[in-house]
Amino acid sequence: MxxxxxxxxxxxxxxxxxxxxxxxxxxxxxxxxxxxxxxxxxxxxxxxxxxxxxxxxxxxxxxNVSKAELGSPEAIIMIPSLKLKLPIYYGTSDKVLKYGIGITEGTGDVKGGLNKNPMLAGHNGLSKANLFNDLTKLEKGDNFILTVDNQNHNYRVVKIVEVELKTLKKNTERYLMPEPNKDLVTLMTCTPRYSNRNRYLVTGERTSFKTSDLKAPLKRDQDIKYLMMxxxxxxxxxxxxxxxxxxxxxxxxxx
Structure with a gap:
């Protein structure tokens, strides 16, 4: 050779x-x-x-296009651990989900109160917006905040479920039904990214709001995971x- x-x-x-x-x-x-x-x-x-x-x-x-087409948002959602802040509108039309997070029709409102569990839906994988791209990084114990009528409603994550879309449609009440004497909110997005196969559901329960809830917690587990990948x-x-x-x-x- x-x-x-x-x-x-x-x-x-x-x-x-x-x-x-x-x-x-x-x-x-x-x-x-x-x-x-x-x-x-x-x-x-x-x-x-x-x-x-x-x-x-x-x-x-x-x-702003969204202001002209959709009016003022119903509320604002903040997720400190994801450094995310987004407008919330009523409904899940293409216009709504293009610019922000939508309150799924028939699941209630975001004003808070016992025996409620409104579902807030957001896209994962849009090329022009981050929206709920990082929702799968949330963990139990993390919090998200809804600002409604100038009041901050704090929700602590208590349940995370990934379910096939067809299963969710057949068993909607099982996953989204309000629980007695609890003030809940469920966040939903598609997973895996760029796919419409499954739904990722993150449910938070209302807790008292403290100023410290606005600060992002120190977490390194996700960083290590992506570093290894x-x-x-x-x-x-x-x-x-x-x-x-x-x-x-x-x-x-x-x-």
């Missing part, structure tokens, strides 16, 4: 490791940049939505390189 051919074979594992490293770096960069851009767009959208209809501020700015190609490529070199060394000893 020619020396040039041997050299090419020898550098292939190294190139594979470099490529895997670049792929992992690109994965993290893309995830972080995409999420940051979408959340920034939402923040700007919310600022326009919160302007009073006839204020001088709104007159000096181009009227991102660097898996690097680990596999590195392991392959070590095996290749080991076998190459054994062949030399045999010669």
């Amino acid at each position: 020619k020396n040039s051919e041997v050299t090419k074979i020898n550098i292939l594992p190294t190139l594979a490791l470099i490529l895997a490293s670049l792929t992992s770096f690109g994965f993290f960069l893309n995830q972080n940049v995409e999420s940051a851009v979408l959340k920034y767009k939402q923040e700007q959208l919310l600022k326009n939505i919160e302007y009073r209809p006839n204020s001088s501020v709104s007159e000096k700015n181009s009227i 991102g660097f898996l190609p690097v680990v596999l490529a590195g392991a392959g390189l070590l095996i290749f070199r080991k076998k190459k060394g054994e062949n030399r000893h045999e010669i």
